[in-house]
Amino acid sequence: MLRSLYISPDKCTGCLQCEMACSYEHEGNFNPAKSRIKVFTFHAEGRFVPYTCTQCDEAWCMSACPTEAITLDAATGAKMVNDGLCVGCKVCTIACPFGTINYNTVTGKVMKCDLCGGDPACAKACPTQAITYIDAESTGYDKMRAWASRTDTQTAAQA
Secondary structure (H helix, E strand, C coil), rough: EEEEEEEHHHCCCCCHHHHHHHHHHCCCCCCCHHCCCCCEECCCCEEEEEEEECCCCHHHHHHHHCCEEEEEEECCCCCCCCCCCCCCCHHHHHHCCCCCCCCCCCCEEEECHHHHHCCCHHHHHCCCCCCEEEHHHHCCHHHHHHHHCCCCCHHHHHH
16 A cells, blocks of 8 residues: 655644754755755745645656656655766756755755655654655545635635
Protein backbone atom coordinates (compact mmCIF):
# COMPACT_ATOMS: atom_id res chain seq x y z
CA MET A 1 0.00 0.00 0.00
CA LEU A 2 1.39 3.37 -1.02
CA ARG A 3 1.22 6.23 1.44
CA SER A 4 1.07 9.95 0.85
CA LEU A 5 1.47 13.21 2.70
CA TYR A 6 -1.87 14.71 3.65
CA ILE A 7 -1.85 18.41 4.41
CA SER A 8 -4.59 20.08 6.45
CA PRO A 9 -3.89 23.81 6.08
CA ASP A 10 -6.53 24.72 8.66
CA LYS A 11 -4.39 23.01 11.34
CA CYS A 12 -1.15 24.78 10.40
CA THR A 13 0.06 27.42 12.88
CA GLY A 14 3.05 28.50 10.80
CA CYS A 15 5.57 27.19 13.36
CA LEU A 16 7.90 25.95 10.55
CA GLN A 17 8.82 22.77 12.44
CA CYS A 18 8.21 20.84 9.20
CA GLU A 19 10.73 22.99 7.33
CA MET A 20 13.29 22.63 10.12
CA ALA A 21 12.84 18.84 10.33
CA CYS A 22 13.12 18.46 6.56
CA SER A 23 16.29 20.52 6.26
CA TYR A 24 17.88 18.69 9.18
CA GLU A 25 16.93 15.30 7.70
CA HIS A 26 18.42 16.13 4.29
CA GLU A 27 21.12 18.71 4.97
CA GLY A 28 22.17 17.97 8.56
CA ASN A 29 21.36 21.49 9.74
CA PHE A 30 18.34 23.62 10.50
CA ASN A 31 18.02 25.74 7.39
CA PRO A 32 14.47 26.24 6.09
CA ALA A 33 15.88 27.57 2.80
CA LYS A 34 17.12 24.01 2.12
CA SER A 35 13.80 22.38 3.04
CA ARG A 36 11.79 20.37 0.53
CA ILE A 37 8.58 21.56 2.16
CA LYS A 38 7.59 25.21 2.40
CA VAL A 39 5.02 26.97 4.52
CA PHE A 40 3.36 29.77 2.61
CA THR A 41 2.12 32.62 4.74
CA PHE A 42 -0.93 34.62 3.80
CA HIS A 43 -0.61 37.49 6.27
CA ALA A 44 -3.79 39.36 5.31
CA GLU A 45 -5.88 36.24 5.79
CA GLY A 46 -3.95 34.93 8.81
CA ARG A 47 -3.42 31.57 7.10
CA PHE A 48 -0.49 29.25 6.65
CA VAL A 49 -0.28 26.51 4.02
CA PRO A 50 2.43 23.82 4.05
CA TYR A 51 3.25 22.76 0.51
CA THR A 52 5.50 20.15 -1.03
CA CYS A 53 5.72 17.71 -3.94
CA THR A 54 2.49 15.77 -4.39
CA GLN A 55 4.30 12.83 -6.04
CA CYS A 56 2.06 13.01 -9.12
CA ASP A 57 1.10 9.74 -10.80
CA GLU A 58 1.94 11.29 -14.16
CA ALA A 59 5.01 13.19 -12.99
CA TRP A 60 5.89 15.87 -15.52
CA CYS A 61 9.21 16.48 -13.79
CA MET A 62 10.21 12.88 -14.39
CA SER A 63 9.09 12.94 -18.02
CA ALA A 64 10.90 16.22 -18.71
CA CYS A 65 14.26 15.26 -17.22
CA PRO A 66 16.70 14.86 -20.13
CA THR A 67 19.12 12.71 -18.10
CA GLU A 68 16.48 10.50 -16.46
CA ALA A 69 17.73 11.64 -13.06
CA ILE A 70 14.21 11.50 -11.60
CA THR A 71 12.98 7.98 -11.03
CA LEU A 72 10.16 6.26 -9.18
CA ASP A 73 10.85 4.61 -5.84
CA ALA A 74 8.47 1.65 -6.13
CA ALA A 75 8.38 1.11 -2.36
CA THR A 76 7.21 4.64 -1.46
CA GLY A 77 5.87 6.05 -4.71
CA ALA A 78 8.23 9.01 -4.38
CA LYS A 79 9.82 10.54 -7.42
CA MET A 80 13.50 10.59 -6.48
CA VAL A 81 16.31 12.80 -7.78
CA ASN A 82 19.54 10.91 -8.43
CA ASP A 83 22.24 13.50 -7.75
CA GLY A 84 24.74 11.45 -9.78
CA LEU A 85 22.62 11.85 -12.91
CA CYS A 86 21.24 15.36 -12.30
CA VAL A 87 23.10 17.99 -14.32
CA GLY A 88 21.25 20.93 -12.76
CA CYS A 89 19.56 22.01 -16.00
CA LYS A 90 16.32 22.88 -14.11
CA VAL A 91 14.04 21.54 -16.84
CA CYS A 92 12.10 19.65 -14.16
CA THR A 93 11.50 22.89 -12.23
CA ILE A 94 9.90 24.35 -15.35
CA ALA A 95 7.87 21.20 -16.04
CA CYS A 96 6.42 20.98 -12.53
CA PRO A 97 3.12 22.91 -12.57
CA PHE A 98 3.18 23.21 -8.77
CA GLY A 99 6.64 24.71 -8.30
CA THR A 100 7.72 22.13 -5.75
CA ILE A 101 11.15 21.33 -7.18
CA ASN A 102 13.92 23.68 -6.09
CA TYR A 103 17.44 24.33 -7.27
CA ASN A 104 20.21 24.00 -4.69
CA THR A 105 22.83 26.63 -5.52
CA VAL A 106 25.43 24.91 -3.33
CA THR A 107 25.24 21.51 -5.04
CA GLY A 108 24.10 22.69 -8.47
CA LYS A 109 21.39 20.02 -8.41
CA VAL A 110 17.64 20.07 -7.92
CA MET A 111 15.93 18.91 -4.76
CA LYS A 112 12.40 17.75 -4.06
CA CYS A 113 10.47 15.76 -1.51
CA ASP A 114 11.48 12.11 -1.41
CA LEU A 115 9.12 11.17 1.44
CA CYS A 116 12.23 10.50 3.57
CA GLY A 117 12.29 6.89 2.45
CA GLY A 118 8.77 6.31 3.78
CA ASP A 119 9.15 8.05 7.15
CA PRO A 120 8.63 11.77 6.44
CA ALA A 121 10.40 14.00 8.95
CA CYS A 122 7.94 16.84 8.31
CA ALA A 123 4.95 14.75 9.39
CA LYS A 124 6.74 13.49 12.51
CA ALA A 125 7.70 17.05 13.51
CA CYS A 126 4.30 18.69 12.97
CA PRO A 127 2.86 19.43 16.44
CA THR A 128 -0.70 20.00 15.18
CA GLN A 129 -0.88 17.13 12.68
CA ALA A 130 -1.35 19.58 9.83
CA ILE A 131 0.92 17.16 7.94
CA THR A 132 0.23 13.44 8.24
CA TYR A 133 1.40 10.40 6.31
CA ILE A 134 -1.59 8.31 5.33
CA ASP A 135 -2.85 5.69 2.88
CA ALA A 136 -2.54 7.33 -0.56
CA GLU A 137 -6.12 6.42 -1.44
CA SER A 138 -7.40 8.56 1.46
CA THR A 139 -5.73 11.90 0.78
CA GLY A 140 -8.96 13.81 0.18
CA TYR A 141 -7.79 15.93 -2.74
CA ASP A 142 -11.34 17.24 -3.20
CA LYS A 143 -11.43 18.35 0.44
CA MET A 144 -8.15 20.26 0.01
CA ARG A 145 -9.40 21.90 -3.17
CA ALA A 146 -12.59 23.02 -1.37
CA TRP A 147 -10.55 24.54 1.46
CA ALA A 148 -8.25 26.34 -0.98
CA SER A 149 -11.18 27.90 -2.81
CA ARG A 150 -12.79 29.33 0.32
CA THR A 151 -13.21 33.07 0.52
CA ASP A 152 -12.91 35.24 3.61
CA THR A 153 -16.71 35.61 3.55
CA GLN A 154 -17.15 31.83 3.77
CA THR A 155 -14.56 31.60 6.55
CA ALA A 156 -16.25 34.35 8.57
CA ALA A 157 -19.66 32.69 8.13
CA GLN A 158 -18.27 29.41 9.49
CA ALA A 159 -16.77 31.06 12.58
